[in-house]
Amino acid sequence: MPTVKVRNLKNKEVGEVTLSDAVFGVELNEALIHAAVKNYLANGRQGTSATKTRGNVSGSGRKLWKQKGTGRARIASLRSPLWKGGGNVHGPQPRDWSYKMPKKMRRGALRSALSERLREGNLIVVDEMTFDTPKTKDFVNVIGGLALSESKKAVKTLIVDSLDNANLVLSSRNVQKTKVTNSYGLNIYDLLYHEKLLISKSAVEELNDLLDPKRENSKEAGEND
Secondary structure, three states: OOEEEEEOOOOOEEEEEEOOHHHHOOOOOHHHHHHHHHHHHHHOOOOOOOOOOOOOOOOOOOOOOOOOOOOOOOOOOOOOOOOOOOOOOOOOOOOOOOOOOOHHHHHHHHHHHHHHHHHHOOEEEEOOOOOOOOOHHHHHHHHHHOOOEEOOEEOOEEEEOOOOOHHHHHHHOOOOOEEEEOHHHOOHHHHHHOOEEEEEHHHHHHHHHHHOHHHHHHHHHHHHO
16 A cells, blocks of 8 residues: 655655555556546536527518519528528527536546546655645745745645635635645546645545445445345
8 A cells, every 4th residue: 555754834854644545555557547538527517509590580570572574593581591681501509518427437537537647656644734824825935835836926726625624725726826725526537637636534444435336336236135
């Protein structure tokens, strides 16, 4: 099992934590991660783009001139797609782009991405993220102390902790390239978009419990019984 040093907000080592091999020791599966990202982006699409067909555009519905005898091409309606200002043919219409992806595949992609962040050395575990007051300056100093910024520019950092930590949420919301989420809100897109992953010790335990495939199977077996 991989072991990671635990640091405090002053970047001093305060202990170690053992990570689960089933969650943080998985091989990289690029195909599974790609499928999970496509699913996440598709589910986030609004699908509200639309064009007007000949039944939606304004204009008279009467026949403009008689069918024969004028020497002109026959025409039925001013709203025909052949005319300027007419309807659009085969244009986009509102639709639902979302589709379901099996839970085991989604969680497998998360395990693969988390393991890769650990192998890259971009996963940092802290003891706890406590701030006395919601102050952006204190948060920026902590990020700098943990080597999460380069040349005074913040590195894209994903922080995983409890969303009940109000001081953390308020202190970080004005800092660009930084996002705070909890273990249950962790998604594959955020894991890939952010270069660094900062996880509290309690969040690590939640992830071990949430993503462990053995515990998933035992829960499913209990539900089937």
